[in-house]
Amino acid sequence: MEVAPGLHRIEAPLGDRYVAMYLVVGSRGALLVDSGVADSVTDVLLPYMDRAGIERSSLRYLVNTHSDFDHVGGNGALRDSVPGVLILCGETDRPLTADIERMISERYGEFAADHGHDDPESTKDYIRSVSRSEPVDIGLRGGERIDLGGRVVEVLHTPGHSPGHVSVYDVQADALMIGDAVLGSGLLTVAGTPAFPPTYRDVGPYRATIENIRKLQPSLLLTAHYPVYRGAEGEAFLTESSDYTDRVEDAIRRALAASDTPRTLLELVRDTRDQLGDWSDEASSLLVYPLLGHLELLEQRGEVGRSEGTPTRFSLAR
Numbered sequence: 001m002e003v004a005p006g007l008h009r010i011e012a013p014l015g016d017r018y019v020a021m022y023l024v025v026g027s028r029g030a031l032l033v034d035s036g037v038a039d040s041v042t043d044v045l046l047p048y049m050d051r052a053g054i055e056r057s058s059l060r061y062l063v064n065t066h067s068d069f070d071h072v073g074g075n076g077a078l079r080d081s082v083p084g085v086l087i088l089c090g091e092t093d094r095p096l097t098a099d100i101e102r103m104i105s106e107r108y109g110e111f112a113a114d115h116g117h118d119d120p121e122s123t124k125d126y127i128r129s130v131s132r133s134e135p136v137d138i139g140l141r142g143g144e145r146i147d148l149g150g151r152v153v154e155v156l157h158t159p160g161h162s163p164g165h166v167s168v169y170d171v172q173a174d175a176l177m178i179g180d181a182v183l184g185s186g187l188l189t190v191a192g193t194p195a196f197p198p199t200y201r202d203v204g205p206y207r208a209t210i211e212n213i214r215k216l217q218p219s220l221l222l223t224a225h226y227p228v229y230r231g232a233e234g235e236a237f238l239t240e241s242s243d244y245t246d247r248v249e250d251a252i253r254r255a256l257a258a259s260d261t262p263r264t265l266l267e268l269v270r271d272t273r274d275q276l277g278d279w280s281d282e283a284s285s286l287l288v289y290p291l292l293g294h295l296e297l298l299e300q301r302g303e304v305g306r307s308e309g310t311p312t313r314f315s316l317a318r
């Protein structure tokens with residue numbers, strides 16, 4: 001659907017969720033934000049463009065907001081169909097954006113060695129089956145401007161969910177496309193029920209990103225997995241997101257205070273999950289992302305210490 005003149009939101013199915021791609025159309029070319037998974041390109045994006053009368057060859061740029069498979073998995077399929085497209089992403093996210101196996105081992109597998117958490121093999125196989133590694137042409141740092149002909153977009157560095165996460169601002173529509181830069185109090189299914197926790201990772205940058213977006217006050221706040229937010233709805237989503245980070249921090253403090261012995265990351269997941277959302281066991285385990293982020297921040301502030309040994313254990317500093 002066209003959410004503003006020349007700005008299209010294209011939703012593709014993703015299991016019981018969806019991923020929204022965005023297409024910004026100028027007089028000299030179009031720019032796509034995120035490629036979803038392989039099917040998103042072949043079964044949804046390209047048929048949409050054909051129906052809307054947007055030439056495939058007019059697609060000059062693809063910006064991947066961050067290195068998650070549901071945002072870059074369609075890169076290979078897009079290059080097959082539109083060979084001239086330039087692929088861009090945040091420079092810090094570039095190695096994993098261009099290599100699905102590294103994404104699986106370094107991003108999703110980050111917790112395996114020290115914390116005893118890893119995706120099941122079935123999840124890894126699913127990711128491989130819907131994604132294809134494809135080289136990235138240009139790394140972005142934020143501050144770049146791209147002229148599409150009568151229409152300029154600006155790139156913002158919006159870290160927190162990933163270190164190199166970028167957002168795209170469409171000046172004409174006053175619309176900010178933020179991918180997964182801000183994640184409310186959790187991801188939702190198509191039906192609007194809780195799917196899994198907000199998987200932000202670096203808490204300081206995440207909170208700063210929320211505040212930076214708040215200052216911009218875009219008329220349209222466009223995410224990958226939530227409805228279109230207009231005006232005050234975007235503001236409310238940002239407030240919900242920052243409030244949630246405070247709830248997580250409080251829950252960790254309470255759990256550590258209530259325990260006589262140091263807690264592992266997975267024990268803290270079990271200690272806090274009922275206070276933080278309503279998810280299945282497997283979905284709750286994704287709390288490892290924000291919990292470890294908060295533990296690192298509390299450690300930097302001298303409030304939390306960690307023990308040597310595997311798995312790592314955390315306790316309040318006394």
Ligand SMILES: [Zn+2]
Pocket residue numbers: 068070071180224225
């Ligand atoms: Zn996503």
